[in-house]
Structures are given as structure tokens and as C-alpha cells.
Amino acid sequence: MKACSRPGRGSVLLWTLWVQLVLSGSGVSAGDATKNCKLITDSKSERKALERLEPLVKINFTVESKIANESYTYVFQLCGDAGGVPGAGVIQEDKKTQKKTIIGRYNTTQAIGGSDWVMLIYGHGDHYSVHCSKETRQAIVMISCDRKIDMGPLEVVLEDRDRLHECFYLFELDASAVCPAIESKLSTGSIILIIAVCVLAVYLIGGFLYQRLIVGAKGMEQFPNYAFWVEVGNMTADGCDFVCRSKSRDDAPAYRGVTAEPLEEEPEERDDHLLPM
Missing domain, CATH: 2.70.130.10 (Mannose-6-phosphate receptor binding domain)
Incomplete structure (x- = not known):
């Protein structure tokens, strides 16, 4: 056991010396x-x-x-x-x-x-x-x-x-x-937009792969958090309908067109009694 431990300690010392040399060589300051x-x-x-x-x-x-x-x-x-x-x-x-x-x-x-x-x-x-x-x-x-x-x-x-x-x-x-450093021409809004697009792309691609390969989803179910986004879409549509409409759906319209319901049949008047006997 002692014979095996000595080479291990020697290798550790060699690695320590090598790391110190690398660190000392990489610490070159500017100038x-x-x-x-x-x-x-x-x-x-x-x-x-x-x-x-x-x-x-x-x-x-x-x-x-x-x-x-x-x-x-x-x-x-x-x-x-x-x-x-x-x-x-x-x-x-x-x-x-x-x-x-x-x-x-x-x-x-x-x-x-x-x-x-x-x-x-x-x-x-x-x-x-x-x-x-x-x-x-x-x-x-x-x-x-x-x-x-x-x-x-x-x-x-x-x-x-x-x-x-x-x-x-x-x-x-x-x-x-x-040469002088070239200043970035991107505004703060452009940088935020680029980051948002990258995050969205990672979310969609990663979620799609997870749903397809791990969960085994098919069709639209492969879309990440499909049920959540469907609910968000419905709630958004309801909110837009509530804000944008000026009248309630329950109010009767001022003008009604021709109804499609069948008219009630009037009783037929017979004129047989007017004929000469």
C-alpha cells in the first residue's frame, strides 16, 4: 500500500507545480x-x-x-x-x-x-x-x-x-x-428585442422537443404548454370582446330583418254557402 501511495503523492505535487506555472504565466498584466x-x-x-x-x-x-x-x-x-x-x-x-x-x-x-x-x-x-x-x-x-x-x-x-x-x-x-474600437450601433430596445427573440426560440424549440421525445405528444399537443396558451387566447378574446363592443349581446336590435320562422297558418274561410242551391 505504501509503494502505491508514493507515486500518487508525487503526481499530485507535479500537477500542483504545473498549475502554479500556468497561473504565473497567465498573469501577464497590460503593458x-x-x-x-x-x-x-x-x-x-x-x-x-x-x-x-x-x-x-x-x-x-x-x-x-x-x-x-x-x-x-x-x-x-x-x-x-x-x-x-x-x-x-x-x-x-x-x-x-x-x-x-x-x-x-x-x-x-x-x-x-x-x-x-x-x-x-x-x-x-x-x-x-x-x-x-x-x-x-x-x-x-x-x-x-x-x-x-x-x-x-x-x-x-x-x-x-x-x-x-x-x-x-x-x-x-x-x-x-x-484602430479605434467600433461603437455598437444597437439601441437598448434592439438588444432587449434580440434577447427576447432568442429566449422565445429556445422556449419553443426546447419545449417542442421535450413534448415530442419525452412526453410523446402528437399534433398540436407538441406545442409547449398548449393548454395554458389556449386558455390565454380565449381569455384575451373575451377581454377584447368585452372592451370593444359598445352594446350588450342581450339587447334586441333596433331593426330586425325578415324572420326565417314559418308563419302561422290562418284558418281557411269557406264560401260554399254563397253558391246557388
């Missing part, structure tokens, strides 16, 4: 998926805008771009290592030399949200070697609403490096995650 992004100004509005992008986390968005004889591959990841480069939110890879340049890091993030868009800014990228007063690069990713797709392809809009300060790379991405 944990984007916690790797360090906001410059950790305001509630920016954090809320960033949380709207949670469906895009841990996905590498890749796009190729050709400028004259130069060919580059850009990789963007939300709050994660783009292209496997630690700390990089957006990288640029030269297809000839395979050199990877960090355009923006997610530890320096800004998030600006609108009604149907979110603008994500990664700063503190690698320094320019010649352009933009040798400042650090920064990437701006404009994520716009598109309800038709979950997430679209990444597109390169431009690289503005001809200014003295604050040069940037601009990218575009469409996603349904930033």
Missing part, C-alpha cells in the same frame, strides 16, 4: 509586453499609446531599399532586438558589406498616439560619419490604422540626412491594432 521600451518621459499618455502596439511585439518587420547604387535591408522590431542586435529597435544592413548600423534603440523611446495612429520614435542610434553634424541617428515609425489587415509590410518613406541637426529615418506600417 508587460512593451516593458522593454524605455520611455524618455514616462507619461501616462505615452505608455497608453505604446500599449496599443502590444500585438506587434516580438515580430521582425523587414523591408529592402535601393538608393542609386546602394542597397539596404531595414529591420524593425517593437521593444525587442531587431535582427538579433542587442538593444536595437531599427537596424540598417548593407547588402554588399553585411555591415549592420543601428538607426534607433528602444531604450530611448517616444510614443505619440492619435485617434487612429501611433508615432514611435527610437533615438540614440549610431553616429553619422559625415552627415547631420555627426549626430546620432533616430528612427520614426508611423503606424496607421487599417482594419483590413492585422499588420502590413514595413515601408521606407525617406532618410532626411541633409540637415544640420535632428536627422531621421521615416518608416510607415499599417496595422489594425491602432
Whole structure:
């Protein structure tokens, strides 16, 4: 008996540990998926805008771009290592030399949200070697609403490096995650009516099946609570008759048509005594 009890206790412990692991893994609060992004100004509005992008986390968005004889591959990841480069939110890879340049890091993030868009800014990228007063690069990713797709392809809009300060790379991405919630157009009365119709359908179908399969009723008796509804119908008809009629049925009508009853036969008068004898 002891040998049998030990495996049972061991299995219970294993199940307990497994349940605890599942519960601890499912207890991810809102915003944990984007916690790797360090906001410059950790305001509630920016954090809320960033949380709207949670469906895009841990996905590498890749796009190729050709400028004259130069060919580059850009990789963007939300709050994660783009292209496997630690700390990089957006990288640029030269297809000839395979050199990877960090355009923006997610530890320096800004998030600006609108009604149907979110603008994500990664700063503190690698320094320019010649352009933009040798400042650090920064990437701006404009994520716009598109309800038709979950997430679209990444597109390169431009690289503005001809200014003295604050040069940037601009990218575009469409996603349904930033779309505003569609408000329900059903009124309270419509919702109540839909619920009432559903309840009535369940009552009729369930009652019909019960009467037919369990009780064994046939014909109109299959209708649930048939006797009750017949009585209700009769009472309703009587009530309508009582309310709607202006005169009592017992009163004689003012005009009576020709009666269908047979008339009484009058006694026949004989005139035999007028004949000459």
C-alpha cells in the first residue's frame, strides 16, 4: 500500500507545480509586453499609446531599399532586438558589406498616439560619419490604422540626412491594432428585442422537443404548454370582446330583418254557402 501511495503523492505535487506555472504565466498584466521600451518621459499618455502596439511585439518587420547604387535591408522590431542586435529597435544592413548600423534603440523611446495612429520614435542610434553634424541617428515609425489587415509590410518613406541637426529615418506600417474600437450601433430596445427573440426560440424549440421525445405528444399537443396558451387566447378574446363592443349581446336590435320562422297558418274561410242551391 505504501509503494502505491508514493507515486500518487508525487503526481499530485507535479500537477500542483504545473498549475502554479500556468497561473504565473497567465498573469501577464497590460503593458508587460512593451516593458522593454524605455520611455524618455514616462507619461501616462505615452505608455497608453505604446500599449496599443502590444500585438506587434516580438515580430521582425523587414523591408529592402535601393538608393542609386546602394542597397539596404531595414529591420524593425517593437521593444525587442531587431535582427538579433542587442538593444536595437531599427537596424540598417548593407547588402554588399553585411555591415549592420543601428538607426534607433528602444531604450530611448517616444510614443505619440492619435485617434487612429501611433508615432514611435527610437533615438540614440549610431553616429553619422559625415552627415547631420555627426549626430546620432533616430528612427520614426508611423503606424496607421487599417482594419483590413492585422499588420502590413514595413515601408521606407525617406532618410532626411541633409540637415544640420535632428536627422531621421521615416518608416510607415499599417496595422489594425491602432484602430479605434467600433461603437455598437444597437439601441437598448434592439438588444432587449434580440434577447427576447432568442429566449422565445429556445422556449419553443426546447419545449417542442421535450413534448415530442419525452412526453410523446402528437399534433398540436407538441406545442409547449398548449393548454395554458389556449386558455390565454380565449381569455384575451373575451377581454377584447368585452372592451370593444359598445352594446350588450342581450339587447334586441333596433331593426330586425325578415324572420326565417314559418308563419302561422290562418284558418281557411269557406264560401260554399254563397253558391246557388
